[in-house]
Amino acid sequence: MSDPRLTPSNGRVACESLRDSVAADEYVAGAARCMCVPVADLRRAPDGPRDRQLLMGEQVRVLEEREGWAFLQADKDGYCGYVPKSALRAPSVPTHWIKAPSSHIYETANFKSRDVMALSFASQITVLEMEARFARTQDGYVPLQHIAAIGEVERSPAQVARLFLGTPYLWGGNSRFGIDCSGLVQAALLACGIPCAADSDLQERSLGREASGNPVAGDLLFWKGHVAMLADNKTLIHANAHHMAVVLEGVDVARARIAAQGDGEVTRHVRF
Known part of the structure; x- marks a missing residue:
C-alpha cells in the first residue's frame, strides 16, 4: 500500500504519474508554486492536524485548489498535504537561503526600520539586488550576514543541529520557532546537502x-518514534517532549530515560 504522506493523491485528484496505480477522478500535472509566509503547517486534511511544516520560499507542486486550501507535494522531500491557498504565490527561483538560526526581513535597508517578518533557518529567498549590508527581496531587506547562496552547503550536520539549541519542541515542527526530532535531523542534513x-x-x-x-558526531540513533543525532561520542542533540526543547543530553542518560518511559531500546544506529 502506498504511503499517503508521499502519495500525491487525495481521491479527487492525483498526479499524472499515478494514472496506472492510483484511482482518482482526475489526473493532473500540477502547478509549481512557492511558499510566501514564514512558516505554514502542512496538514493531513483541510483544517486537520499538522503533519509537517513548510518554510518561506520552499518550492511545491499544487495538485488542487479547493475552498481556500491547496493540496500539494513538497519538492524537498515529497511530503503531501494541505496549506491555505494564501500561503502560496507564483514560483520564483531562489538564489539564497537563511544560514543564521533566524533572521528578519526589514522594510528598508536599515536595521532600525520596521521588521516585516521573521524567517527561520533554511528559509529560501530570491535576491533582486545586493546593497552594502542588505539583500533586497520582493518582500523587503535581509542582512547579508544571514544568507548563503543556494548550493552552498554546511559541512557538519551536528554543528547545524547546534544552531537549534533551545528551540521549543513542536510536534511536526520544521523551524527555529518550533521543531521536533525528525524536523531537526532533516534541517541539519539538508543544510549539508544530504x-x-x-x-x-x-x-x-x-x-x-x-x-x-x-x-561519532553526526551519527543518528533511532528509537520507535524518535531520532537523535550525536553531538559528540557521548552526547546527543535532539528535540524531545521530555525537555520540550532541543537539548544536549548524555547518550547513556537518554537511553536509560527512554527505556524507563516504555519506549524501548535503540532500533538503529546509522552513520554517513
Whole structure:
C-alpha cells in the first residue's frame, strides 16, 4: 500500500504519474508554486492536524485548489498535504537561503526600520539586488550576514543541529520557532546537502549505513518514534517532549530515560 504522506493523491485528484496505480477522478500535472509566509503547517486534511511544516520560499507542486486550501507535494522531500491557498504565490527561483538560526526581513535597508517578518533557518529567498549590508527581496531587506547562496552547503550536520539549541519542541515542527526530532535531523542534513525524508520512520528506513564501533558526531540513533543525532561520542542533540526543547543530553542518560518511559531500546544506529 502506498504511503499517503508521499502519495500525491487525495481521491479527487492525483498526479499524472499515478494514472496506472492510483484511482482518482482526475489526473493532473500540477502547478509549481512557492511558499510566501514564514512558516505554514502542512496538514493531513483541510483544517486537520499538522503533519509537517513548510518554510518561506520552499518550492511545491499544487495538485488542487479547493475552498481556500491547496493540496500539494513538497519538492524537498515529497511530503503531501494541505496549506491555505494564501500561503502560496507564483514560483520564483531562489538564489539564497537563511544560514543564521533566524533572521528578519526589514522594510528598508536599515536595521532600525520596521521588521516585516521573521524567517527561520533554511528559509529560501530570491535576491533582486545586493546593497552594502542588505539583500533586497520582493518582500523587503535581509542582512547579508544571514544568507548563503543556494548550493552552498554546511559541512557538519551536528554543528547545524547546534544552531537549534533551545528551540521549543513542536510536534511536526520544521523551524527555529518550533521543531521536533525528525524536523531537526532533516534541517541539519539538508543544510549539508544530504537528502532526507521528513518523519523519523521514513528516515530510519532510508538514511545512512549501519554504524560500527563507537558513536561519532553526526551519527543518528533511532528509537520507535524518535531520532537523535550525536553531538559528540557521548552526547546527543535532539528535540524531545521530555525537555520540550532541543537539548544536549548524555547518550547513556537518554537511553536509560527512554527505556524507563516504555519506549524501548535503540532500533538503529546509522552513520554517513
